[in-house]
Amino acid sequence: xxxxxxxxxxxxxxxxxxxxxxxxxxxxxxxxxxxxxxxxxxxxxxxxxxxxxxxxxxxxxxxxxxxxxxxxxxxxxxxxxxxxxxxxxxxxxxxxxxxxxxxxxxxxxxxxxxxxxxxxxxxxxxxxxxxxxxxxxxxxxxxxxxxxxxxxxxxxxxxxxxxxxxxxxxxxxxxxxxxxxxxxxxxxxxxxxxxxxxxxxxxxxxxxxxxxxxxxx
Ligand code: DX5
Ligand code: ZN
Numbered sequence: 001x002x003x004x005x006x007x008x009x010x011x012x013x014x015x016x017x018x019x020x021x022x023x024x025x026x027x028x029x030x031x032x033x034x035x036x037x038x039x040x041x042x043x044x045x046x047x048x049x050x051x052x053x054x055x056x057x058x059x060x061x062x063x064x065x066x067x068x069x070x071x072x073x074x075x076x077x078x079x080x081x082x083x084x085x086x087x088x089x090x091x092x093x094x095x096x097x098x099x100x101x102x103x104x105x106x107x108x109x110x111x112x113x114x115x116x117x118x119x120x121x122x123x124x125x126x127x128x129x130x131x132x133x134x135x136x137x138x139x140x141x142x143x144x145x146x147x148x149x150x151x152x153x154x155x156x157x158x159x160x161x162x163x164x165x166x167x168x169x170x171x172x173x174x175x176x177x178x179x180x181x182x183x184x185x186x187x188x189x190x191x192x193x194x195x196x197x198x199x200x201x202x203x204x205x206x207x208x209x210x211x212x213x214x215x216x217x
Contacts, residue, residue, distance in 0.1 A: 002185075004193040006215045007034035007065050007174070008207075010056060011047055012145045012198030018052075021202070022059040028208045029215050032065040032087075034176070034196045037080075039070035042094050043143035050083060057084035065194075067115065067176065069142045070094065074101050081108040089113030089136050089174075092124055102131050113174070117142065118150050122160040133172055134194065135160060140177030145198040149178030154190045161191025184214040 008030050013021035025033060035056065040046040047069075057064065066085040070076070073090040080088055088105045092114050095101045105112035113134035114125060118141055125135055137156050140147035157173055164171035174194035175187050184195055195214055204210035 002188045002217060004188045004195060004215070005031035005172075006211055007032035007194055007196045008201045008211065009034045009036060009145060009176075009196050009198030011036040012202035014202070015048075015052075018055060019059050022056060024207055026059070026061045028211045030062065030201075030211050032063045032194070033060050034198075035064060035066045035085075037066060037068050037070060038143060042071045042091065043069045045143040050079060053080070053083040060084075063087060065089070065113075065174075067113075067136065067196075068094075069115075074104055077101075077104050078108065081110060085110060087111040087113055087134065089115050089134065091115045091117070091142075092120055093117055099128055099131065102128060106131075113172075115142075115176070116156075118152070122156050122163065125160070126163065129163060129171065130167060130169060134174055135171060136174040136176055137192075138177055139175050139179065142177075146203075147178055149180075149183055154186060157187060157190040157192050179214065181210075181213045185217050 008025050038045050038047040063086045064084045065087045066080050067089045090101050102112045111133035115136035139149050139153040173192045175192045176196040179195050179197040180200040201207045201210045
């Protein structure tokens, strides 16, 4: 059986019933909470920020995986750590001093991740792959839930997994965007070991079962 992790994206939750949806994830087979922070600058959408994080932290009983789709993320790393983030992922495209951003995240004793947009080749991670815990491969253009999965992702995952294996690294490879029961197995076969899913889970009549369907195969 595959040993990958499932990280439901809170972006697709019902914000009028946030506590209910967080408790659903607590009780489910999911492993992490995936939290999408967007600034309306790096991506063409604004999602939510600190006050919402504070509410999530109050109820969530699993690791908070914070995906920062924001410009100059270094400005807010410490704040997100205080809000309970145990993994912070910044975008390669938003960090001119990526190595410094990674070190800053790790200085707080939490896991560091780097995300790549669909057009960014995985080779750009070559010089930092040994410094990070996780690489997030965007399988849609960041900014919105509910978009269609980009097929080229499989090649990126297998290339990145080979890069990690060559260096004997136990890298987490997370896929974000358009993940469902139609592509989950192929993604883990290609070398992914964390799957984010938003609309597939929250758009399902039985979200806990939807989680099981992309977790157990
Ligand atoms: C997109 C976000 C994703 C999004 C995934 O910019 O990073 O985490 O919530 O949503 P679905 O699974 O609906 O594509
Ligand atoms: Zn995300």
